[in-house]
Amino acid sequence: MAERTKYILDEADLPTQWYNVVPDLPEPPPPPLHPGTREPIGPADLAPLFPQALIAQEVTTERYVDIPEEVREVYRLWRPSPLYRARRLEKALGTPARIYYKYEGVSPVGSHKPNTAVPQAFYNAAEGVSRLTTETGAGQWGSALAFACAQYGLECEVWQVRASYDQKPYRKLMMETFGATVHPSPSALTESGRKILADDPESTGSLGIAISEAVEQAAADPNARYALGSVLNHVLMHQTVIGEEALKQFELAGDTPDLLVGCTGGGSNFGGLAFPFLREKLAGRMNPVIRAVEPAACPTLTRGTYAYDFGDTAGLTPLLKMHTLGHGFIPDPIHAGGLRYHGMSPLISHIHELGLIEALAVGQQECFAAGVRFARAEGIIPAPEPTHALAACIQEALRCKETGEEKVILTALCGHAHLDLPAYGAYLSGEMVDNELSDDVLAESLAALP
Amino acid sequence: MAERTKYILDEADLPTQWYNVVPDLPEPPPPPLHPGTREPIGPADLAPLFPQALIAQEVTTERYVDIPEEVREVYRLWRPSPLYRARRLEKALGTPARIYYKYEGVSPVGSHKPNTAVPQAFYNAAEGVSRLTTETGAGQWGSALAFACAQYGLECEVWQVRASYDQKPYRKLMMETFGATVHPSPSALTESGRKILADDPESTGSLGIAISEAVEQAAADPNARYALGSVLNHVLMHQTVIGEEALKQFELAGDTPDLLVGCTGGGSNFGGLAFPFLREKLAGRMNPVIRAVEPAACPTLTRGTYAYDFGDTAGLTPLLKMHTLGHGFIPDPIHAGGLRYHGMSPLISHIHELGLIEALAVGQQECFAAGVRFARAEGIIPAPEPTHALAACIQEALRCKETGEEKVILTALCGHAHLDLPAYGAYLSGEMVDNELSDDVLAESLAALP
Known part of the structure; x- marks a missing residue:
């Protein structure tokens, strides 16, 4: 042999549960704070941006969370x-x-990004959200979310940093093939984008600006939410x-x-x-x-x-x-x-x-x-x-x-x-x-x- | 479930043998002919271009040919x-x-191309060949051969149709990452290429020209052979x-x-x-x-x-x-x-x-x-x-x-x-x-x- x-x-x-490391740690991580009050933020602060299921997962103290069968079905691809x-x-x-x-x-x-893009799209769709917004730099995260949205019939709108949008067209084409709409950021579609463009019409953008645009759009549309590809629990x-x-x-x-x-x-x-x-x-x-x-x-x-x-x-x-x-x-x-x-x-x-x-x-x-x-x-x-x-x-x-x-x-x-x-x-x-x-x-x- | x-x-x-359909057909396919004599070509006609093992496989009447373990080892990737x-x-x-x-x-x-690139590189290396030449258009075949040559320590030299070389740089970069040398075709490195360039210095090339260049180089170097990515038995x-x-x-x-x-x-x-x-x-x-x-x-x-x-x-x-x-x-x-x-x-x-x-x-x-x-x-x-x-x-x-x-x-x-x-x-x-x-x-x- x-x-x-x-x-x-x-x-x-294929795993049936995700693992939450928090309850196994000797002490819990410090909570996020509201920038104004410097008090720990609560679920209500996040509700305009994320569906309830994900907010609950963000703060859960359970060691394991069941993976929905509808997510496992896509994972099996x-x-x-x-x-x-x-x-x-x-x-x-x-x-x-x-x-x-x-x-x-x-x-x-x-890449590994669809492991979270798929459940994020699923939970949003399950709660009646019809549109997800996000930012992307080089495009790994944007293309993962575009793919995931195609699986559950969600609209996907991506603000891609202008420099990458212009120099790396392949990722944009991948997102569009999955049915997403891709905007170069800064764009004239948002308050944040227009402000930047007024100062510098030639701005090549940054991830920070693209986040602002995606967040602003999600917060302004009750049928939309925002999705993030890393960092959060x-x-x-x-x-x-x-x-x-x-x-x-x-x-x-x-x-x-x-x-x-x-x-x-x-x-x-x-x-x-x-x-x-x-x-x-x-x-x-x-x-x-x-x-x-x-x-x-x-x-x-x-x-x-x-x-x-x-x-x-x-x-x-x-x-x-x-x-x-x-x-x-x-x-x-x-x-x-x-x-x-x-x-x-x-x-x-x-x-x-x-x-x-x-x-x-x-x-x-x-x-x-x-x-x-x-x-x-x-x-x-x-x-x-x-x-x-x-x-x-x-x-x-x-x-x-x-x-x-x-x-x-x-x-x-x-x-x-x-x-x-x-x-x-x-x-x-x-x-x-x-x-x-x-x-x-x-x-x-x-x-x-x- | x-x-x-x-x-x-x-x-x-993983299969241990390749299947040769020829002996199972109701009649054998007509043989290739020498363009001068219109007589069926023999192994000697192909020897400057291909190693003996592949020439033998081209005309074999065996239903099965063993896959060498050194090839299966790479297939398992x-x-x-x-x-x-x-x-x-x-x-x-x-x-x-x-x-x-x-x-x-x-x-x-x-793509499927490495399935044949790997054994072709293996048999050439086993017969002491140190360099393989080939042509490529969009670059699927060239990149497969570049990968295969890296597995057996062979030099790989690819003539890529100029239009693709200029317009589709990603495939060239893939070939180079695997260690291959890529020339735009027509090139000044061959008789065939120089002839074309003399007529039209701006020629964007064709697969036919690129084949001529790769074949000419292989035939002129006793340590080199030529590799083809389709068509042959x-x-x-x-x-x-x-x-x-x-x-x-x-x-x-x-x-x-x-x-x-x-x-x-x-x-x-x-x-x-x-x-x-x-x-x-x-x-x-x-x-x-x-x-x-x-x-x-x-x-x-x-x-x-x-x-x-x-x-x-x-x-x-x-x-x-x-x-x-x-x-x-x-x-x-x-x-x-x-x-x-x-x-x-x-x-x-x-x-x-x-x-x-x-x-x-x-x-x-x-x-x-x-x-x-x-x-x-x-x-x-x-x-x-x-x-x-x-x-x-x-x-x-x-x-x-x-x-x-x-x-x-x-x-x-x-x-x-x-x-x-x-x-x-x-x-x-x-x-x-x-x-x-x-x-x-x-x-x-x-x-x-x-």
């Missing part, structure tokens, strides 16, 4: 996703480490299907991870893989090191401050206690667009404060070197975001080569790079740079914390 | 591929038909892993297809799915109708002539007995680049002449309408090529809706459209046209048959 490359679960093994043993990469590196990767690029849009909870499946797949493999590595932007991919393993660790059933990897250009966990800050640039959201570089921080235009967020999920931040996970920052050239190495060995060209995790993975595998340690490493390969190939072009042609984030720039940004 | 969406095979069920039951599409169409699709877009490059044989897996998956589903539909360009995807089912049909174990679907703009089987013709535009190849529109035929620039070939695999052509398969031509607007419908129901955005099969599939499913017939339809979804999204953009914005191929143009092209 040949050595296995993939560990595949049957559809019958690509889930369970495969767990791979990276035998060809191990061989190429000459490492005694055993490297596994959980691959989420098998989803219709090529319910979003991370939906992603735990990744880790739950991986646990079952490790049973199939007869192995146990010593180290988990995942990239962190808003935290949803990382939390999705890590939380079920963290549960096992807290229960004493295994003891993996859990390592978050972030870009050196946007080092929230490694150089940010743990403080209350706004989730958006314009300061419209509740205050979130999180690792932040300051809500006005504009990261270098690195290619991992999904990791260019000034803050970090409050839940991941809290868990980091508790000392349950560690963090590492890596420059993008090392990341793309790891991506190319991985692609040539394993065939899959990783999206720019998970190359951060792969770089950390390769660092560890090469350490094992020196020490002879047969460490078991698990990484989250959250998507492929089909729509990000120009980033590889920049790397291969030597045009990619690593700009050091200066202490001065960071200090200035942090001085503006609310 | 919920209804199944996917039928997944274990790695242990994505194979066995899933067979899907299109439940959401069936529901959207309101049809009593049961629609299944075998999905090859799970391969590293997103050994290429179609490598693709039969698709149909062999699908047969096992139908057993799992407890169902039997009444109709197979696949798109045909050179014939490799169609043959790969259809040949194992044709074996079952010839043996009387099932009786599916087998239907090839081609573009109305390049209707080889439905409007071409069955005659000896050149495989390339320039007339450098052996003469092949096939359905052809004439080797000088230039199809409309439709978006299904993989189906823009003036001829058809001699084996598929022969089987069509024997009355074992039927053929249908569809215009591209109907195809993209089917593609959008499929994407919104099933999540996968199909490549332009398999939208032809999906259009035929939907035609049949809607007929079943009228008659109430619970027909079982199987189609080959040979790839996704991540790198072809601008074609969907053209369709959605109403810019796509269907130009009728006029009888006069066709007659003129056929008059030039050798």
